[in-house]
Amino acid sequence: MRGFISERAQRIPPSGIRKFFDLLLTMEEVISLGVGEPDFSTPWGVSEAGIYAIEQGHTSYTSNKGLLTLRELVSRNLKRRYKLQYDPHEEIIITSGVSEAVDIALRAVVDPMDEVLVAEPSYVAYSPCVTLAGGVPVPVRCMQADGFRLKADMLMEQITPRTKALMINFPNNPSGAVMRRQDLKEIADVIIDHDLLVISDEVYSELNYSGDHTSIASLDGMKERTITLNGFSKAYSMTGWRVGYLCAPAEICGAALKIHQYVMLCAPIMGQIAAIEALKNGEEDKNRMVREYRMRRNLFIAGLNRIGLSCHMPEGAFYAFPSVESTGLDDVLFAERLLAEKHVAVVPGSVFGEAGRDHIRCAYAVSREDLKEALERMEAFISA
Amino acid sequence: MDETDRSILELLVENARITDTDMATMLGIPEGEIRSRIDRLQKEKVIRKFTAVVDWERVxxxxxxxxxxxxxxxxxxxxxxxxxxxxxxxxxxxxxxxxxxxxxxxxxxxxxxxxxxxxxxxxxxxxxxxxxxxxxxxxxKTYKENGIPFHEREMAERLPITM
CATH class of the missing domain: 3.30.70.920 (Lrp/AsnC effector binding domain/regulation of amino acid metabolism (RAM) domain)
Structure with missing residues (x-):
């Protein structure tokens, strides 16, 4: 029998942590700092809205673009929070989480062999999605010395005549890095000079502890060359509802919509209705969660540095990304042994690209008690 | 009464036994300041008492x-x-x-x-x-007291590792 698996699918490497994951599932009393989602339940008022939607029989498809009310609220919110101007009729698509938005954004703009720069360390889906879209992912390193921010010189080094787009994610998973307005301006200059497009995944935008989030599309001359992706999962603890959105100039949005309508049709309606409630009445719940993350961050980072794992202060998201170099172990070995010996799960940084090597990602989206217990176990592990 | 006072009060309401050290780290201010703020809040009778939330049914x-x-x-x-x-x-x-x-x-x-x-x-x-x-x-029957649910809820399970 011939091999049926496409070359494209074969080119995607298997998950780097499968073995690790299997081991984890056999263990007891594990504290997992490996969970990339909030530990809060969805604010109850938002869940109630979803439940009521189902009770009322709102269980159908919506328009491909998503409920107009939701698009209007998203548009207003983006304007209020990030000074972005997107027309709810022509420039916004509600997607099944940001994951889908990443995929359709890439497929809308990538031609075969186009190079897409991916700022690393990065969320694990970007490069495979570039590959699936027929493009070639090219890592751009964000250096620890720069606080894992993307720098213009590192970006320019990787630009070739085949480069089409840059994929960024700030506040960043896994490093927690945030790009300030000035940082983004320097990147925007390069982007405009080289006539590139930016795909910006801003799903952690509300989890910013150093000030207000800046959206790259809000910079002069950038809206027409940016696809902004965002969603409800992190800000409103709504990962399971699968609601995100893609915003782009009408032409790009139209192209993405063609893909979305055939592969997804629409985002789940009950999730969309819950998201409407989140935007209408979820602000206080969101702020409360953000305050809690900030306090946990302070607690955890101080603890990491105290036990000898040096860690820059992450300004956003809910990840700490300490270096494990001082232990003499590489990140994979560190994570494996920490799990086996002390039952604490962290994610090896190299999973997020070469730029993450010798670091571990610790999600502090767990209770303060668990964070303290994890720190104690990590300290015992390091000093042993 | 500023934002920091409010944060201290919220933390104490959530857990009156939280240590000054933890609060100082979490709020990014010196431990001595936490102590002096709590002293002041007690003097001003904003904080009336530190007590416990008891489920007397279980007693x-x-x-x-x-x-x-x-x-x-x-x-x-x-x-x-x-x-x-x-x-x-x-x-x-x-x-x-x-x-x-x-x-x-x-x-x-x-x-x-x-x-x-x-x-x-x-x-x-x-x-x-x-x-x-x-x-x-x-x-x-008491379902919730001082913001604390008294009935057991099934813990929602998250996957132990997600990216």
Whole structure:
């Protein structure tokens, strides 16, 4: 029998942590700092809205673009929070989480062999999605010395005549890095000079502890060359509802919509209705969660540095990304042994690209008690 | 009263036994400042007391709690204050509030038995001058107290590792 698996699918490497994951599932009393989602339940008022939607029989498809009310609220919110101007009729698509938005954004703009720069360390889906879209992912390193921010010189080094787009994610998973307005301006200059497009995944935008989030599309001359992706999962603890959105100039949005309508049709309606409630009445719940993350961050980072794992202060998201170099172990070995010996799960940084090597990602989206217990176990592990 | 005071209060309400060290780290201010702020908040009587939230049902001694609504005729010059002051002196009265609506005062009363609570209301509260009407609601079950749910919820499981 011939091999049926496409070359494209074969080119995607298997998950780097499968073995690790299997081991984890056999263990007891594990504290997992490996969970990339909030530990809060969805604010109850938002869940109630979803439940009521189902009770009322709102269980159908919506328009491909998503409920107009939701698009209007998203548009207003983006304007209020990030000074972005997107027309709810022509420039916004509600997607099944940001994951889908990443995929359709890439497929809308990538031609075969186009190079897409991916700022690393990065969320694990970007490069495979570039590959699936027929493009070639090219890592751009964000250096620890720069606080894992993307720098213009590192970006320019990787630009070739085949480069089409840059994929960024700030506040960043896994490093927690945030790009300030000035940082983004320097990147925007390069982007405009080289006539590139930016795909910006801003799903952690509300989890910013150093000030207000800046959206790259809000910079002069950038809206027409940016696809902004965002969603409800992190800000409103709504990962399971699968609601995100893609915003782009009408032409790009139209192209993405063609893909979305055939592969997804629409985002789940009950999730969309819950998201409407989140935007209408979820602000206080969101702020409360953000305050809690900030306090946990302070607690955890101080603890990491105290036990000898040096860690820059992450300004956003809910990840700490300490270096494990001082232990003499590489990140994979560190994570494996920490799990086996002390039952604490962290994610090896190299999973997020070469730029993450010798670091571990610790999600502090767990209770303060668990964070303290994890720190104690990590300290015992390091000093042993 | 600033943002930091508020944060300290919220943390203490959530867990009165939280250490000053943890609060200092979490809020990014020196430990000494946490102490002086708490001292001040106590002096200003913003913080009245550090106490515990107990699920008395689990203590299992058969104690009874009730909410008592009272209709009170307000007094010239004093309104409800003098009556409220008298009522609040009873050891059995755990909380006392002036509320809007059909009734005026709302009490939370505890006792060893249903009979004891009933007698307390009938013999000690109802006869007080200016009290026009009482309504006693025996508490059958407490679902949530001070923001803490008392019934067990199934813990939602997250995948141990997600990217």
């Amino acid at each position: 299992g001694d058969g104690g009874v709690s009730a909410i008592i609504d009272l209709k009170v005729a307000p007094e010239r010059d004093f309104g409800y204050d003098r009556v409220a002051e008298r009522i609040s002196r009873f050891r059995q009265v755990k909380s006392l509030r002036l509320v809007s609506g059909v009734y005026d005062l709302q009490l939370h009363v505890t006792g060893k038995t249903m009979k004891e609570v009933a007698r307390f209301v009938a013999e000690q509260i109802a006869p007080i001058q200016n009290i026009r009407e009482t309504a006693t609601h025996i508490i059958m």
